[in-house]
Amino acid sequence: MKKRFMSILLVLCMVITLMPAVAWADSSNDFTIVNNVLIRYNGLGGNVTIPEKVTKIGPTAFYNCSELTSVIIPDGVTEIGMGAFNGCNKLNSVIIPDSVKIIGMNAFHDCSELTSIIIPGGVTEIEMGAFNGCSEITSVTILDGVTKIGNMAFYGCSKLNSIDIPNSIIEIGTLAFYDCRGLTSVTIPNSVKTIGDSAFSFSGLTSIKIPGSVKKIASSMFLGCSGLTNVNINNGVIEIGESAFANCNELNNITIPNSVTKIGNRVFDNCGKLTEIYVEQNNSKYITENGVLFNKDKTQLVRYPEGKNATSYTIPDSVNEIGYYAFYGCKKLTEIKVNSNNLKYITENGVLFNKDKTQLIQYPEGKNGISYTIPDSVTEIMAGAFDGCSRLMSITIPDSVTEIGQYAFKGLSGLTSITIPSKVENIGRGAFLACSGLTSIIIPDGITKISDNAFKDCSG
Numbered sequence: 001m002k003k004r005f006m007s008i009l010l011v012l013c014m015v016i017t018l019m020p021a022v023a024w025a026d027s028s029n030d031f032t033i034v035n036n037v038l039i040r041y042n043g044l045g046g047n048v049t050i051p052e053k054v055t056k057i058g059p060t061a062f063y064n065c066s067e068l069t070s071v072i073i074p075d076g077v078t079e080i081g082m083g084a085f086n087g088c089n090k091l092n093s094v095i096i097p098d099s100v101k102i103i104g105m106n107a108f109h110d111c112s113e114l115t116s117i118i119i120p121g122g123v124t125e126i127e128m129g130a131f132n133g134c135s136e137i138t139s140v141t142i143l144d145g146v147t148k149i150g151n152m153a154f155y156g157c158s159k160l161n162s163i164d165i166p167n168s169i170i171e172i173g174t175l176a177f178y179d180c181r182g183l184t185s186v187t188i189p190n191s192v193k194t195i196g197d198s199a200f201s202f203s204g205l206t207s208i209k210i211p212g213s214v215k216k217i218a219s220s221m222f223l224g225c226s227g228l229t230n231v232n233i234n235n236g237v238i239e240i241g242e243s244a245f246a247n248c249n250e251l252n253n254i255t256i257p258n259s260v261t262k263i264g265n266r267v268f269d270n271c272g273k274l275t276e277i278y279v280e281q282n283n284s285k286y287i288t289e290n291g292v293l294f295n296k297d298k299t300q301l302v303r304y305p306e307g308k309n310a311t312s313y314t315i316p317d318s319v320n321e322i323g324y325y326a327f328y329g330c331k332k333l334t335e336i337k338v339n340s341n342n343l344k345y346i347t348e349n350g351v352l353f354n355k356d357k358t359q360l361i362q363y364p365e366g367k368n369g370i371s372y373t374i375p376d377s378v379t380e381i382m383a384g385a386f387d388g389c390s391r392l393m394s395i396t397i398p399d400s401v402t403e404i405g406q407y408a409f410k411g412l413s414g415l416t417s418i419t420i421p422s423k424v425e426n427i428g429r430g431a432f433l434a435c436s437g438l439t440s441i442i443i444p445d446g447i448t449k450i451s452d453n454a455f456k457d458c459s460g
Helices: 002-021
Strands: 031-034 037-041 046-049 068-072 093-095 116-119 139-142 162-164 207-210 230-233 253-256 276-279 286-289 292-295 300-303 312-315 335-338 345-348 351-354 359-362 371-373 394-396 417-419 440-442
Touching: 230 253, 276 286, 276 292, 335 345, 335 351
Parallel strands: 046 068, 068 093, 116 139, 139 162, 207 230, 253 276, 312 335, 371 394, 417 440
Antiparallel strands: 031 037, 286 292, 292 300, 345 351, 351 359
């Protein structure tokens, strides 16, 4: 009897020990909760109040609850897990209590009916994609205390028109506000030190002030901000990354402050109204002359603005390097000239070559004529040499050519046929990209490399 009693007592002790880990549910069995973590919502949706005992909403707890319209999160919840409300496409109301410290990756991804949100100051980081795809959200308030807006945090929030960024924010992640087309203005506080690539790409910004605390304007940061007209770059910024302001086609002028020492490639591509690039007088690396950007000693022509009205431009005698895509998009430019004392470059009929005419560097986009024969001296067609020269319908490449650079003939939609000479060994990336009328291509046996997308979108 004693032995049997001890056995029963042992079993009871085991049950009591295991009890905290056993799931309990409310009377409607709507919630699966383990150790105060809401593991899964099992209900029908509508207006939901999460039980008071919950301290954490687990990953994907409400995943794809398509009938959920509102949720009350109790004080005491400290974490909203990864993908917790992902795909709740009828959720229109949620209040995040001050107790929350973590909003996980994709927590509210594709909550496409959510219209506003307040992020409490106890949250240190809005994690990656937290509100990605919340296409109806118009207002976001981030309270003081939050230090990081993560990558893609508000990606695709196309109706977002108001956001308060507090002075506690140190970092804004890559693609954080990508495609926020309703966002016409934002104040970046001086606390911000880092802003990731493409952070505001394709947003609706019309003006922006970049504080000196941000040392680098990252690659493609404002790419495709088609309404951007006013940019104020404060002293302290050191670098402007590749394509930072590309496709900002309403931008008509910009001033480079004294602190900038590095400007990346193609920063102002497709800025069709940009007529002047200014540089502050005490900048140690760059200078402008008549709105054209050079390095300080004018040995490199960095960028000729696309929006300048002149049909002809003369490269100074001091220049011995032409920047990558320096004349791209200059549709009004019908000829490029070179000062007779220049030792590095020469022109023929308005087309730019190196001095011995072995490299064809730039055919002006505005040049009249539908056909062109490349001189027999040329061995290399440089990157982007004919990019965007859409008037051209016929190009003859001589047998002397051995290399065709990347994007050399991109976008020549009128070109119907091309013969690649037998000596060509390398066709660069995207060399004939988007030559949509191209129906005939003759490629010799000696080619050793055809790079990615060399003939992509040649749909003719």
